[in-house]
Amino acid sequence: MLKSTNYDKDFVVWSSEQAMLLEQERFSELDLINLIEAIRNLGSNDKHALRSNLRIALLHLAQMAIPT
Numbered sequence: 001m002l003k004s005t006n007y008d009k010d011f012v013v014w015s016s017e018q019a020m021l022l023e024q025e026r027f028s029e030l031d032l033i034n035l036i037e038a039i040r041n042l043g044s045n046d047k048h049a050l051r052s053n054l055r056i057a058l059l060h061l062a063q064m065a066i067p068t
Contacts, residue, residue, distance in 0.1 A: 006033060007034035007038075011038075014031070014034070015038065018030060018031060018035055018038075
């Protein structure tokens, strides 16, 4: 049985472990609570990043439109 790395301490290692467990169909060893949270956060993080990038792009466009 794989000793699970703490989700909060090293997300990269934790996510690699979870992917390996999924690939090997070792479902009973998955950290389901944190895996569900990580999947839910994916959409939220992408939405936040998109809004932030759009805001920056609009600010740059507005600055270009103002004559100096």
